[in-house]
Amino acid sequence: MKRGGFFRYIDNVVTLELDQGLCTGCGICQEVCPHQVFSLDHGKARIVARDNCMECSACARNCPVQALRVEAGEGCVRAIINELLGREGECC
Amino acid sequence: MKTVPPVAEKGLLPLALTMAEAKPETVFKPPSTDQDFVVGKVASAVGQVARVAASLTGQDRMGSWLVRCNIGRMSFVVDPGLYALGSPNSGSPVLVTANYKMSFDQLRGALPGRDCWLLVLDTKGINVWCAAGKGTFGTVELYDRIIASRLTEVVSHRKIIVPQLGAPGVNGLGIKKHTGFQVVWGPVLASDLPAFLDRGMKAEPAMRCKGFPLAERMALVPVELTQVVGKTCLLMLFFLIFSGLGGGHSFWEASLDMGLFAVLALLAALVSGTVLVPLMLPWLSGRAFSIKGMWTGLFSYLFLVAISGLVSPARIIGPLEAVAWLLMVPALSSWLGMNYTGASTYTSRSGVRHEMLRAIPVQAAAGSAGFLCWLAARFWLT
Numbered sequence: 001m002k003r004g005g006f007f008r009y010i011d012n013v014v015t016l017e018l019d020q021g022l023c024t025g026c027g028i029c030q031e032v033c034p035h036q037v038f039s040l041d042h043g044k045a046r047i048v049a050r051d052n053c054m055e056c057s058a059c060a061r062n063c064p065v066q067a068l069r070v071e072a073g074e075g076c077v078r079a080i081i082n083e084l085l086g087r088e089g090e091c092c
Numbered sequence: 093m094k095t096v097p098p099v100a101e102k103g104l105l106p107l108a109l110t111m112a113e114a115k116p117e118t119v120f121k122p123p124s125t126d127q128d129f130v131v132g133k134v135a136s137a138v139g140q141v142a143r144v145a146a147s148l149t150g151q152d153r154m155g156s157w158l159v160r161c162n163i164g165r166m167s168f169v170v171d172p173g174l175y176a177l178g179s180p181n182s183g184s185p186v187l188v189t190a191n192y193k194m195s196f197d198q199l200r201g202a203l204p205g206r207d208c209w210l211l212v213l214d215t216k217g218i219n220v221w222c223a224a225g226k227g228t229f230g231t232v233e234l235y236d237r238i239i240a241s242r243l244t245e246v247v248s249h250r251k252i253i254v255p256q257l258g259a260p261g262v263n264g265l266g267i268k269k270h271t272g273f274q275v276v277w278g279p280v281l282a283s284d285l286p287a288f289l290d291r292g293m294k295a296e297p298a299m300r301c302k303g304f305p306l307a308e309r310m311a312l313v314p315v316e317l318t319q320v321v322g323k324t325c326l327l328m329l330f331f332l333i334f335s336g337l338g339g340g341h342s343f344w345e346a347s348l349d350m351g352l353f354a355v356l357a358l359l360a361a362l363v364s365g366t367v368l369v370p371l372m373l374p375w376l377s378g379r380a381f382s383i384k385g386m387w388t389g390l391f392s393y394l395f396l397v398a399i400s401g402l403v404s405p406a407r408i409i410g411p412l413e414a415v416a417w418l419l420m421v422p423a424l425s426s427w428l429g430m431n432y433t434g435a436s437t438y439t440s441r442s443g444v445r446h447e448m449l450r451a452i453p454v455q456a457a458a459g460s461a462g463f464l465c466w467l468a469a470r471f472w473l474t
Contacts, residue, residue: 007304007373007374007437008379009440010380011379013442013443015442028264031256031277032277034256034301034302034437035301035302035438036297052438053440054438054439056259056260058224058256058259058260061261061262061263071441071442072260073441075433075434075439075440075443076439076441076444078434079441080445
């Protein structure tokens, strides 16, 4: 089994968006994504495994034309509780 | 180091420290040679650079084990800055890492017999991936560290290898634009670095994927345990005392009467949520970690009931007490299991929020209902 294909979290919740109109097909998103969310088809990036996305924002941070958007954050209960309570705190 | 220029084009790197703003002792001091893993010095175009050992000692490994158990966590750091591994020259590759000693050790231990430069960023002792998420393993810190270590003089090429898991914090094109160094994304695992270097800095697709193998899942268990063991012990004490206050026997008899089972039930919940969930993660039904935790809690509770006759043959738990723990053990285990999302390598913030908003009301309701049943069993129906 190839690494990374084993685990999947909750479907239809991630905030990842790709504007294919802006995409130049450079492939950086595919390179930095740790969960094989993207593929390159006909010179454009495409989201092929949206539910694999963990919203780390590596792709959006490195997209040269800002074609990617994601509400980044840590998938961590403590971080979210701290955020809801509006306090600073440790996560990992 | 007085030639360090202020950050140009402030709009693009707004947070980068200029010489005036930076604290010299934290940002521009070269790494101390008085660290255990420094074994000598290497000459470079900018002077002597500390050389680090390419193999880990027993002491290094012991440090990692202690940190895994949450001991000495905050002092497990190395000085940020430039180091040499082997005998690098101006053509040797530059590898970037975090100043969490475990990250640094995994990097230097993964490259036996190689000559490289190691550029350690100040991530406040946090590993690369978590620090990238927080932004401390970030574009600005990398920029400052490249300038401060005068990397353009140390090496003649213009490439730096940044771990792929640093990408959430580092804009590679920004680094290229402002320093001239092209960021080459290294593999996810340091152990893939030799193969990556041998293939001309190219990663196989498998080297780009973050998995979550059993060993990695279990390595995170002790830290999770240390965070909840104290609270669980308090809960145990609470149930022992409350059990002692009812039941119509002497305090100690009454305390052991229902309290002993309470201690075992809480232990079952603790183990289910913090050990069994990580252990059986891929095989537990449900995507949400709270559901996985509910299952492990339910099964270990049923197992506990099945063997409780062997543990204390003199006493069989009453029906209401059994219902109480049937509600409380899965609820607690579900909560603990849900907390493991923070340790996992594939959960999104949106997913965790989604799961929390649905699971916490159910966990709270089941826990409260179970506790009321337990109080009823102890004080009103004895």
